[in-house]
Amino acid sequence: VYNMDETGLFWRKPPFGVSPAQDLLTTKRENSRVCFMLCTNSTGSDRLPLWVIGHTHTPEALRRVNLKAMDIHWRYHRQAWLTQSIMQEWLLFFYNHVGDRRVLLLLDSHPDHQAAVEATPPPPNVHVQLFPTHTGTPIEQQPINSGISQTIKHYYRRQWLAYIVACKGSPQNPVYTMSLYHTISWINQSWRHDLANAIIYKAFRKSTLMDPQIEFIREVSTKPSRETILMVERSQALKTSFIPLTRISRTY
Numbered sequence: 001v002y003n004m005d006e007t008g009l010f011w012r013k014p015p016f017g018v019s020p021a022q023d024l025l026t027t028k029r030e031n032s033r034v035c036f037m038l039c040t041n042s043t044g045s046d047r048l049p050l051w052v053i054g055h056t057h058t059p060e061a062l063r064r065v066n067l068k069a070m071d072i073h074w075r076y077h078r079q080a081w082l083t084q085s086i087m088q089e090w091l092l093f094f095y096n097h098v099g100d101r102r103v104l105l106l107l108d109s110h111p112d113h114q115a116a117v118e119a120t121p122p123p124p125n126v127h128v129q130l131f132p133t134h135t136g137t138p139i140e141q142q143p144i145n146s147g148i149s150q151t152i153k154h155y156y157r158r159q160w161l162a163y164i165v166a167c168k169g170s171p172q173n174p175v176y177t178m179s180l181y182h183t184i185s186w187i188n189q190s191w192r193h194d195l196a197n198a199i200i201y202k203a204f205r206k207s208t209l210m211d212p213q214i215e216f217i218r219e220v221s222t223k224p225s226r227e228t229i230l231m232v233e234r235s236q237a238l239k240t241s242f243i244p245l246t247r248i249s250r251t252y
Contacts, residue, residue: 001204002046003106004039004094005144006053006082007153011183012175014164015157033080034180036187037090038144038152041103042204044197048097049073050188051090054180055080061179072184087116095123104129108142143203151199155190156183 012032037051049071057076067074073093075086094105102125107113109130122128131142163182167174 001042001104001106002039002094002098003042003143003204004037004048004090005108005142005149006035006037007144007149008033008035008081009153009156009183009187011180012178014175015161032180034183035081037082038149038191039094040144040148040200042143042201044195044200047191048094050184050191051075051086052184052187053077053080053082053086059180061181062184065181065184067184070184070188072188082110082112084112084115084119087112088120091116091120091122095126098126100125103127106131106142141207143200143207146203146206147199148195148203151195152187152190155194156186159186159189 010033033055035053037053039048040046051073053075055076055078062074075089077083077086104127105122106129107117109132114130117128117130159182160178163178164174167177170177
């Protein structure tokens with residue numbers, strides 16, 4: 001079972017709220033924004049590479065950066081947000097990533113998500129499920145929004161704060177010296193290494209999409225193998241495919 005969702009980040013805004021500098025240029029820099037596309041399975045064992053959406057084709061800070069080596073996919077839009085065309089690219093990437101495995105992909109019912117799925121239908125082994133347009137209760141929230149994206153931003157603010165402390169002796173404002181390269185590096189570090197699998201597992205359980213598997217795993221082994229985890233996920237994918245229509249607005 002996989003979940004994908006995008007989240008915005010005002011990457012220059014200091015972690016403590018308002019910047020000491022009040023000039024207009026600094027304020028505009030603080031409002032610099034990018035969008036991250038996050039996707040993981042229910043155990044955190046398969047976290048897809050980050051897709052980052054910015055305002056320009058090639059930002060100056062990234063011109064000499066090998067994003068491929070960082071396993072980062074950069075896309076751009078004038079509003080730095082997800083579009084149907086970008087979503088279609090990502091879906092093709094996802095289909096290729098999972099290969100022949102039977103998987104369930106959970107998405108919210110954003111119009112661009114729906115249009116992209118219709119334009120790029122999944123193969124027979126991939127089932128795409130859309131959440132209701134309005135999720136009124138916490139149990140209907142997406143796993144990504146149930147602690148995963150918030151935790152990543154928490155680790156990002158810690159990195160940002162450490163950078164500000166390191167620049168304390170410099171006459172330059174850290175808002176000016178901090179670049180998009182720092183942002184992508186910090187977020188990637190948080191996504192790949194800082195975010196614990198337990199947080200991802202808890203987020204999926206919180207949304208009531210996954211039945212507790214703790215007892216099953218304990219019966220098999222105290223340290224389950226990757227094959228065991230995949231077996232649990234595949235069985236749950238088949239069960240979750242038959243979610244009651246009262247909770248799901250649309251099925252593909």
